[in-house]
Amino acid sequence: MKHPLSLALAAVLAGAALSPALAQSTATAAESAMSASADALKGNPFAVESTLPLQYPHFDRIRDEHFAPAFDAGMAEQLAEVRAIADNPDAPTFENTILPLETNGQTLGRAMRVFFNLVGTDTNDARKKLQADYAGKFAAHRDAISLDPKLFARIKTLHDARATLGLDAEGVRLVEEYYKDLVRSGAALDETQKARLKEINGELAKLGTTFSQNVLAEVNDSAVVVDTAAELDGLTPEQIEVAATAAKARGHEGKYVITLLNTTGQPPLPQLNNRALRQRVHEASVVRGARGNQWDNREIVATVLKLRAERAKLLGFDTYADYVLDGETAKTTDAVNAMLGQLAPAAVANARSEAAKLQAMIDTEQAAKGEPTFQLEAWDWAYYTEKVRKAEYDFDESQLKPYLEMKNVLENGVFFGATQLYGITFKERTDLPKYHPDTWVYDVHNADGSQLAIFIFDPYARDSKRGGAWMNSYVSQSGLEKTLPVVANHQNIPKPQAGPTLLTWDEVTTMFHEFGHGLHGMFSDVKYPYFSGTSVPRDFVEFPSQVNEMWADWPSVLANYAKHHQTGEAMPQALLEKVVATAKFNQGFATTEYLGAAMLDQYLHQLPADKLPAAKDVLATEAAALKAAGLDFAAVPPRYRTTYFSHIMGGYAAGYYAYIWSEVLDANTVAWIEENGGLTRANGDRFRATLLSQGGSKDALQLFTDFSGKAPDIQPLLVKRGLDGSVSDGAAPGGAAPAR
Numbered sequence: 181m182k183h184p185l186s187l188a189l190a191a192v193l194a195g196a197a198l199s200p201a202l203a204q205s206t207a208t209a210a211e212s213a214m215s216a217s218a219d220a221l222k223g224n225p226f227a228v229e230s231t232l233p234l235q236y237p238h239f240d241r242i243r244d245e246h247f248a249p250a251f252d253a254g255m256a257e258q259l260a261e262v263r264a265i266a267d268n269p270d271a272p273t274f275e276n277t278i279l280p281l282e283t284n285g286q287t288l289g290r291a292m293r294v295f296f297n298l299v300g301t302d303t304n305d306a307r308k309k310l311q312a313d314y315a316g317k318f319a320a321h322r323d324a325i326s327l328d329p330k331l332f333a334r335i336k337t338l339h340d341a342r343a344t345l346g347l348d349a350e351g352v353r354l355v356e357e358y359y360k361d362l363v364r365s366g367a368a369l370d371e372t373q374k375a376r377l378k379e380i381n382g383e384l385a386k387l388g389t390t391f392s393q394n395v396l397a398e399v400n401d402s403a404v405v406v407d408t409a410a411e412l413d414g415l416t417p418e419q420i421e422v423a424a425t426a427a428k429a430r431g432h433e434g435k436y437v438i439t440l441l442n443t444t445g446q447p448p449l450p451q452l453n454n455r456a457l458r459q460r461v462h463e464a465s466v467v468r469g470a471r472g473n474q475w476d477n478r479e480i481v482a483t484v485l486k487l488r489a490e491r492a493k494l495l496g497f498d499t500y501a502d503y504v505l506d507g508e509t510a511k512t513t514d515a516v517n518a519m520l521g522q523l524a525p526a527a528v529a530n531a532r533s534e535a536a537k538l539q540a541m542i543d544t545e546q547a548a549k550g551e552p553t554f555q556l557e558a559w560d561w562a563y564y565t566e567k568v569r570k571a572e573y574d575f576d577e578s579q580l581k582p583y584l585e586m587k588n589v590l591e592n593g594v595f596f597g598a599t600q601l602y603g604i605t606f607k608e609r610t611d612l613p614k615y616h617p618d619t620w621v622y623d624v625h626n627a628d629g630s631q632l633a634i635f636i637f638d639p640y641a642r643d644s645k646r647g648g649a650w651m652n653s654y655v656s657q658s659g660l661e662k663t664l665p666v667v668a669n670h671q672n673i674p675k676p677q678a679g680p681t682l683l684t685w686d687e688v689t690t691m692f693h694e695f696g697h698g699l700h701g702m703f704s705d706v707k708y709p710y711f712s713g714t715s716v717p718r719d720f721v722e723f724p725s726q727v728n729e730m731w732a733d734w735p736s737v738l739a740n741y742a743k744h745h746q747t748g749e750a751m752p753q754a755l756l757e758k759v760v761a762t763a764k765f766n767q768g769f770a771t772t773e774y775l776g777a778a779m780l781d782q783y784l785h786q787l788p789a790d791k792l793p794a795a796k797d798v799l800a801t802e803a804a805a806l807k808a809a810g811l812d813f814a815a816v817p818p819r820y821r822t823t824y825f826s827h828i829m830g831g832y833a834a835g836y837y838a839y840i841w842s843e844v845l846d847a848n849t850v851a852w853i854e855e856n857g858g859l860t861r862a863n864g865d866r867f868r869a870t871l872l873s874q875g876g877s878k879d880a881l882q883l884f885t886d887f888s889g890k891a892p893d894i895q896p897l898l899v900k901r902g903l904d905g906s907v908s909d910g911a912a913p914g915g916a917a918p919a920r
Contacts, residue, residue, distance in 0.1 A: 226250035226291040232612060233623075234634050234664045235655045237294050240613035244306040247295050251314055254288025255321045261285070266330035274345055277334045278355060282660060282709050292318075297652050301670060302616050302644045303396070312389050319385035323378045326365035335359050350877045354708050357876075364507060366495060373494055380491050387480050387487075391829045392646070394475040398468040398824065399440050400643055401475070404461050406436040414453040416578075421677050440465055441672060442647030442824055444773070444817050447684075450562040450577070462559035469823025470799060477823040479795040484829065489789040501785040504834035508717045509841070509880050513786055516837050519894070520782065523840065524775050524810050526903035530768025531816050538564040541571070558817050565766055573765070575758050577685060583755075585745035586639060586673065586681035587620075589688055593741030594695045595622075597731035601864030602699075603627030606635070618642075618675065619668075624702060633657075633702035636668035639691075640675040646826070647672055649690050651697035651725075656712040657704035665713065667701040669694040680745045685759065689732050696728025697721075705873040712875050718831060719838035720880040724872060726839075726846035727853075733760050734859055767902050769816055776818030777825065778837045779809040784822070785834035798822055840897075845884050847896035852888050 221227035225241040227250075232238060261284040268276055299307050325331070338345065339359035342352050362368075366377045405427065406412060412420050423436035430437055438448055438461055446465055452458045469477035488500040497503040501513050510516050539556045541564050546553040556564070570576040595606045606622045614621065618640045624633040636654075655666040671694065673687055683691075700721075701713035714721050731737045738759065742751035751759075783805035793801040802822045806812040820827065827836050853863050870886040884892060897903075 220249050220253040221287070224250055226254070226287055226294075229286075229290075234631070234666050236612055236634055236666050237290075237615075237654055238613065239615040242294060242615075244304070244310070247291055247307075247310055248314075250287060250291035251295075251317070254285065254291055255317070258285040258288050259321070259324060262325050262328065262331065266328050266334065268334075272334035272337050274338065274347060274351060274355070277338060278351075278358060279660070281358065282354075293654055297654065297668070298615060300646045300650070300652070301638055301668075302642070303646075304644060308393055312386070312393070315385040315389040316382045319381045320378065322365075323374075323381055326362055327367055327369075327374050327378070329367070332362050332367035335362060350707055350711070353877060354710055357710060360507075364495065364503075369494065377491065377494055380487050380494075384484060384487050384491075387484050388829050391477055391480045391484075392826060394469065394477050394480070395442060395824050395826050396646060398471075398475045399442050399647060401473075402440055402464045402468050403430070404438040404440075404457075404464050405430075405432055406438060406457065409436065411454050411457050412436060412452070414451040415448060416451075418676050418679070419448070419451075419674075422674060425677060439641075440468075441641070442820075442826060444558075444819055444821060445562060447674070449559060450566045452563065455560070458559040458563060459557070462557075466558075466817060466821055469821075478798045481798050481822055482793055482795040485784060485787070485792045486789070488785065488833070489787075489792060493789065499786050499788065501782060501834040504785070508719045508835065508838075510719050510837070513782070516782060516841070519841065519844075520775060520779055520809075520837060522894070523771065523898075523901075523903060524779065526898075527768060527771035527775055527901070528810060528813055528816075530902060531772040531813060532768070534565075534766060534768045535561075535813075535815050537568050541567050556815050558815055561769065561815055565769070569762055569765055573758050573762050575755065575762075577762075579755060580685055580751075580759065581682040582744050582746070583742045583751040584683040584685070584688055586683055588743065588745070589683060589691060589741050590620075590637060591741075592743075593688070593732070593737060594691055596740050597692075597728075597734065597737040597859070598695070598699065600737070600859050601731070601861065602703075602868055603861060603864070604632060616642075631664060633665040633667060635698060635702065636666070638668060638670045639673045639681070641672035642675075645670070645672065648826075649694050651694050651701065651714070653701050653713060656701070656709060657706065658709040658712055659705075659707040661709060665702050665704060667698050667713075669698050682745065685762075689729055692729050692732040693725045696725030699728065700724045700872055703868050703872040704875045706875045706877045708877075711877040715876040717876075717880050718835040719841040720845070720883075722839050722842035723845040723849075723884075726843055727849050727867075729846075730850050730853070731859065736859060771901050771903070772811060772813065772816045773819045774840065775809070776806055776811045776816070777820045777827075778840065779811060780805045780818055780822065781825070781828050781832070781834060781836040783808065784828070843900075844892050844894055844897045847900045848888060848892050849884075850900075851896045 224246050225238045226246060229235055230238050261280065265277055265280050265284075270276060295307070295310070299311055303311075335355070335358050338355050342355045345351070345355070347355070366374055369377060403426070406423065409420055409424075412423060415423070420436065423438060426437040426439055427433070427435045438446070440446055440461075444462075444465055446461050449458055449461060452461070469475065485500075492498070492500040492503040495503060497506065499513070501516075505511060505513055505516060510519075535556055538561065542556060542560070543553045545567075566576050591606070598604055599606075604627065605625050607625070608620060608622050610621075612621050612634075616638065618638065620637045622635045622637070623631065624635050626632050649669075649671045651667060651669050653665060653667050655663055657663060657665045669691075671687065671690055673681060673683065675681065697714060704713040706712055735756070738756060739750060742756065742759075743749065744751075780802060784801070799822070803812065806818065811818070822828075825836075828834070832838065849867075853867075856863055867887060871883045874883055878886075881892075
């Protein structure tokens with residue numbers, strides 16, 4: 181993702197200490213702060229750069245009590261470094277202003293990257309408290325830097341003269357991005373406005389932390405308790421054993437617990453034969469954050485929307501969506517509304533066509549049993565979809581799982597595809613410390629044998645882990661700092677009590693998707709940390725990861741990993757063909773549930789300040805948003821409802837549309853690759869050289885054009901998702917994965 185200056189200085193950039201020339205000119209303040217920092221951090225693993233390969237974190241030495249001292253000392257140290265830059269009596273130059281900003285905040289950056297990654301992957305009470313305690317402090321720290329008038333004056337001077345500084349294109353772009361980020365952070369406001377902006381930022385930081393902690397608490401608290409194993413009919417014996425273990429851990433000995441993920445749909449719904457239990461699970465899912473308990477998020481949502489609207493107005497934008505989109509490739513709300521509006525009617529039409537098939541299946545089954553039929557509801561969709569899939573394609577997804585053992589998919593599927601396409605190789609290493617035992621670590625090497633990166637794989641769901649799937653960086657590539665990447669992929673795959681981990685097809689596709697983000701981080705080859713890896717606009721960052729999904733069912737890749745976990749027998753050719761065929765199924769639902777969330781996000785953030793909902797009206801406003809978009813189809817609720825829509829409390833606020841915006845680029849790229857020979861080193865090398873290695877060092881759409889040779893066209897996406905009118909029965913002719 182793109183890191184604005186306020187975030188970059190506080191949480192992302194970390195590197196060398198001050199340059200010698202700058203340190204000499206402003207030694208007193210900086211040296212004093214760093215001396216105090218050194219005293220405070222004796223024995224703290226964040227005090228110095230990790231000595232492990234590629235600066236891989238010393239997880240074996242890091243304790244929760246190390247974070248607060250590192251945060252405090254790191255903020256003091258960074259403020260002194262920035263103060264030295266801003267107060268430098270010499271005229272501003274690229275070397276004495278921009279470069280030291282690129283390499284400051286070393287201690288704080290190390291501590292924050294590890295901390296926030298651990299908060300997402302393995303939180304605990306101590307980490308939750310630290311997150312809450314420091315949310316406001318970090319916001320104030322960012323503001324102290326981004327709203328510093330002297331710093332802004334120096335960067336503005338360089339920005340105004342950027343064409344005469346003798347910089348290369350990447351250097352000029354760096355100056356432009358720093359200036360733009362400062363302006364968007366409020367540096368051009370007057371002092372009264374800045375004071376109010378600081379208050380807003382601090383409050384938003386605290387509210388965002390509370391929201392995320394409420395979501396995790398609600399996921400755990402809303403788990404459904406089941407009295408008997410008979411009610412779990414349809415689940416495998418292993419799944420029932422997992423449910424029994426979960427119940428025992430929660431003090432429900434002899435019962436069973438179905439745990440939830442932070443999405444509207446829940447994994448057991450396709451299997452549960454007990455309709456009443458399906459309804460319980462669904463209703464437990466959709467009411468999260470609006471139950472009137474201590475984790476109710478409606479007041480937070482209402483307050484956040486109002487504060488964001490005020491912030492946008494302060495910065496010169498009509499709405500918060502206008503503010504966000506001004507910094508993305510989409511640029512305007514009109515552009516986003518036009519694209520989503522073009523997709524929604526066709527998506528809902530396809531979903532209704534699919535629903536008719538499901539209703540026919542229900543009617544037929546009920547008639548055969550001599551029982552009254554019933555209306556298809558949201559909790560029935562996944563269950564009857566699997567029945568229709570089996571009837572139409574003569575198989576159900578459970579047939580796939582024996583051939584989709586997790587580590588085999590990773591090493592002989594995901595890694596194999598990357599080796600064929602890019603020539604890179606992987607070797608597991610067991611000597612490096614882990615933050616959790618359920619992780620794997622790999623060295624990644626280029627075709628010439630040189631080290632490219634270290635890759636961490638963290639697949640399993642746990643109560644201490646946030647929902648969803650994502651990639652993060654512990655160390656980012658930078659030519660300036662001479663660093664190579666340490667990146668991690670995370671999923672939420674249920675861990676079996678014993679035996680192999682067998683995946684669903686969606687989990688396989690997600691693994692390929694997240695590894696696309698990983699490749700974007702690992703292939704980075706830029707000079708400046710600001711541009712490293714996935715530091716691109718939010719509506720571009722999903723594009724490379726979506727492209728990587730294409731290899732999940734590429735025949736030679738699929739044949740290499742789709743092997744029976746017991747016998748090693750290859751998946752039968754007929755089943756291979758069904759994998760490809762069924763990837764085209766149910767796309768009306770998949771597109772509609774995604775668009776429900778995306779258009780809800782836009783609706784909320786495009787509302788004028790005087791139309792924003794009070795807490796009691798949040799759910800009514802959600803309903804109005806879906807109705808306005810033509811997506812008020814009860815059988816297909818949005819993938820996330822407002823009160824557990826974590827994306828819009830984080831980096832995807834007014835930006836959840838990014839997945840489908842990026843998919844336009846993805847569909848064009850997949851078509852280009854297929855037309856030019858498919859899985860070849862030549863195609864991989866081109867994609868790596870023109871796009872994956874460039875990070876944010878060039879305009880995002882220019883990167884796409886450099887690869888494809890032409891501007892993007894929406895038609896390949898319409899065809900891929902079956903929204904071009906060529907499919908009448910609701911089965912899309914393209915295998916788009918569910919939006920994350």
